[in-house]
Amino acid sequence: MTAEAAFLYRPVNIPPTKTETITGLFLKRVACTPQAIAYRYYDLEQQAWLDLSWQEIAVEVARWQQGYKQEGLSKGDRIAIMAQNSCHWVVADQAALGLGLPIVPLYVNDQANDVIHIIRHSGARLLVIDGHKQWRLLKDKLANDEQILRIISVENISSDNEKLISAEQWLSGNLATEVENHIEHGDLATVVYTSGTTGPPKGVMLSHNNIVSNVSSCMQAVPVDSSDTFLSFLPLSHMLERTVGYYLPILGGSVVAFTRGIPFLSEDIMTIKPSRIISVPRIYERIHARLVNKLEERPAWIRKLFKISVNHSWQRFNYRQGRATWSLWFLLLPLLDMIFARKLQHQLGGRLLSAICGGAPLSPEIARVFVSLGVPLLHGYGLTEASPVVSVNRLDNNIPESIGLPLTGFEIKTDVNNELIIRGDSVMQGYWKDEKGTAMAIDSDKWLHTGDIATIKDGFIYITGRLKEIIVLSTGEKVSPADMELAISGDPLFEQVIVVGEGCPYMTAIVVLDKQQLTDDLKSDGEVQENLVLERVAQRLGEFPSYEQIRRLHYTFDKWTVDNELLTPTFKLKRKNIIRKYENEIAALYEGHVIYRKDTSGSL
Numbered sequence: 001m002t003a004e005a006a007f008l009y010r011p012v013n014i015p016p017t018k019t020e021t022i023t024g025l026f027l028k029r030v031a032c033t034p035q036a037i038a039y040r041y042y043d044l045e046q047q048a049w050l051d052l053s054w055q056e057i058a059v060e061v062a063r064w065q066q067g068y069k070q071e072g073l074s075k076g077d078r079i080a081i082m083a084q085n086s087c088h089w090v091v092a093d094q095a096a097l098g099l100g101l102p103i104v105p106l107y108v109n110d111q112a113n114d115v116i117h118i119i120r121h122s123g124a125r126l127l128v129i130d131g132h133k134q135w136r137l138l139k140d141k142l143a144n145d146e147q148i149l150r151i152i153s154v155e156n157i158s159s160d161n162e163k164l165i166s167a168e169q170w171l172s173g174n175l176a177t178e179v180e181n182h183i184e185h186g187d188l189a190t191v192v193y194t195s196g197t198t199g200p201p202k203g204v205m206l207s208h209n210n211i212v213s214n215v216s217s218c219m220q221a222v223p224v225d226s227s228d229t230f231l232s233f234l235p236l237s238h239m240l241e242r243t244v245g246y247y248l249p250i251l252g253g254s255v256v257a258f259t260r261g262i263p264f265l266s267e268d269i270m271t272i273k274p275s276r277i278i279s280v281p282r283i284y285e286r287i288h289a290r291l292v293n294k295l296e297e298r299p300a301w302i303r304k305l306f307k308i309s310v311n312h313s314w315q316r317f318n319y320r321q322g323r324a325t326w327s328l329w330f331l332l333l334p335l336l337d338m339i340f341a342r343k344l345q346h347q348l349g350g351r352l353l354s355a356i357c358g359g360a361p362l363s364p365e366i367a368r369v370f371v372s373l374g375v376p377l378l379h380g381y382g383l384t385e386a387s388p389v390v391s392v393n394r395l396d397n398n399i400p401e402s403i404g405l406p407l408t409g410f411e412i413k414t415d416v417n418n419e420l421i422i423r424g425d426s427v428m429q430g431y432w433k434d435e436k437g438t439a440m441a442i443d444s445d446k447w448l449h450t451g452d453i454a455t456i457k458d459g460f461i462y463i464t465g466r467l468k469e470i471i472v473l474s475t476g477e478k479v480s481p482a483d484m485e486l487a488i489s490g491d492p493l494f495e496q497v498i499v500v501g502e503g504c505p506y507m508t509a510i511v512v513l514d515k516q517q518l519t520d521d522l523k524s525d526g527e528v529q530e531n532l533v534l535e536r537v538a539q540r541l542g543e544f545p546s547y548e549q550i551r552r553l554h555y556t557f558d559k560w561t562v563d564n565e566l567l568t569p570t571f572k573l574k575r576k577n578i579i580r581k582y583e584n585e586i587a588a589l590y591e592g593h594v595i596y597r598k599d600t601s602g603s604l
Contacts, residue, residue, distance in 0.1 A: 064095035075100035105237035107569035131155025203432030
C-alpha cells in the first residue's frame with residue numbers, strides 16, 4: 001500500500017478497558033483499520049522500504065500461533081526472543097501473547113553467558129532468533145539442550161541439528177488466518193530481565209494489566225494518532241521501546257518504521273521523517289557532540305552567535321511555558337532559528353512532534369540546547385518494574401532538568417530516606433523465582449522502592465542520586481557518583497567517565513577521552529597533558545562542594561562497550577567490571593593513602 005492510499009484510512013484511538021489485554025488491543029486495532037499501514041521495514045532483496053498492513057500482520061500472527069501449538073506448548077510456557085527490531089519480533093510476540101505464552105526478550109548484542117543464564121533461569125521452552133549470528137553464539141550450549149524444544153531462525157540456516165528450523169520451513173503449509181485470544185488481563189505477559197549493572201539480572205514479571213495500564217497512561221501524557229510515524233531503533237528487549245514504541249502505536253494506529261541499525265540511523269531518519277522517536281540519552285549526547293565539533297570549526301563570532309541564540313531561545317521556550325517574561329530579543333529569534341535551529345531539526349527529519357528520552361539521566365545542559373533549538377525533547381523516567389514509564393514531561397509543561405510529572409494511575413512520594421517510591425496498576429507482579437528480592441522491592445503496603453533518591457517540587461520529580469551508588473569517603477562525606485559523572489560528561493572531551501572513592505580520602509576518576517576532541521593545547525610532544533585534562537574536569541565540577549572534586553584521574557582511549565562487558569545492553573556502566581579492570585590504575589591514584597576496598601555493589 002502506498003503512503004497516499006494509507007492516508008485514506010483514518011485509524012482512531014482505541015481506549016482500553018480495565019480488563020483489557022495486549023492481544024485484545026491488537027485485535028481491536030486490526031478490526032478497526034485492517035488495511036492501514038502498521039509497519040514499515042527495509043527489504044534487502046528489493047533494496048526498498050516496504051509496508052505491511054494490520055491485517056497482513058494479523059495473518060502472520062495466526063500462522064505463528066499454529067506453529068507454537070504444534071510444538072505442544074502449554075499456557076504459561078515461556079518463549080525467548082533474541083532478534084533485532086522487526087516485523088518478525090512483533091509477530092512472534094503477538095502470537096505468543098494470545099496463547100498465554102509469556103515472552104522473555106533477549107538482547108542481540110548480549111554476552112553468551114548472560115543469554116544462557118536468562119534462558120536457563122526463565123525456563124524458556126522455545127527460542128526465536130534472527131539467524132546465523134545468534135546460532136553461532138549459542139549452539140554449543142543449546143544444540144543438545146533438553147529444556148529448549150525448538151529454535152526458530154528468521155533467516156534460513158542449514159544445520160543438522162533437529163532443534164533448529166527456519167521460520168519459512170516451520171510455517172510451510174500453515175494456512176491459519178484467525179488470531180486466537182485465550183488470556184485474561186491478569187495473566188503473565190512477559191519476564192523481562194534487568195540489565196544487571198551490579199549483579200545477576202532479575203526477571204521482572206509483568207502482566208497484561210501492568211502493561212496495558214502503562215500504555216493507557218502514556219497515551220494520556222503524550223497522545224499519538226494515525227498521523228504519527230515512530231522510528232524504532234531502541235531494542236524491543238528494552239521495556240521503554242516495547243511499551244512506548246510498539247504497544248502505544250497500536251492504541252493510536254500509528255505507523256512504526258524499523259531502522260536498519262544504528263550505523264544507518266541518520267540516513268533512516270532523513271528517509272522516514274519520524275514524528276516520534278524514543279531513545280536513551282546516548283543518542284542525544286552523540287548528536288550534541290557532533291554539533292559542538294562543527295561549531296569548533298566555525299569562526300568565534302559564529303560560536304558567540306550560537307550561544308546568544310540558545311540563551312534567548314531558552315528564554316522564549318520558558319515564556320511559552322508560562323515561566324518567563326517576553327523579551328525584545330524574541331523579534332530576532334526567527335532569523336537565528338534559520339541559521340541554527342532549522343539545521344538541527346532537519347537532521348532529525350523535520351517533523352518531530354516529540355523526542356522521548358529515558359533509561360538514564362540526560363544532562364540538563366544538553367537538554368536545554370535541544371529544547372532551545374526547537375526539538376520537542378521530553379525527559380522521562382521509568383524502570384522495568386513499573387512497565388516501565390513512571391513520569392514524563394509534557395509538551396505544554398516541560399522542565400527538562402526534571403523527569404517530569406507522574407503518569408495518571410501512579411501514587412508517588414519519597415520516604416524518610418528521600419527514596420522515590422511508587423504504587424499503581426503498572427507495578428510488577430514480582431521477580432521471577434525470587435520471593436526475597438520481591439519482598440525487598442515491594443513493601444507490605446505495595447509501594448515499589450525504586451532505589452532512586454528524589455525531590456518533588458510543584459509536582460515535578462527530580463532524581464538526585466542512587467541509594468546503592470552512594471560513595472562514602474573516609475572523611476564521612478557522602479557523594480552521589482551519578483551527579484558528578486553527568487556533569488563531567490557534559491564536556492565532549494569525555495566520552496565516558498566513572499568516579500570512585502569509597503573509603504578513600506578524596507575522589508578520583510577513570511575517563512575515556514574522545515580523540516577528536518584533543519586540541520593542541522591538551523597535548524605536548526604528542527602526549528596528553530593530564531593536568532590540563534584534570535582542569536577540564538574541574539571546570540565541569542565548579543559548583544560542586546570541595547569534597548566532590550576529582551583530585552587525580554586515569555585516562556584511556558579504549559571505549560567501554562557491551563562486547564567488552566563494561567556496559568549493559570542498555571549502555572549503562574557496569575561499575576563492578578570497570579573497577580575490576582582498572583584496579584591497578586585506581587590503586588596508583590591513591591598511592592600513599594589508605595588502600596581502597598571493594599564491595600559487591602562495585603563501589604570501592
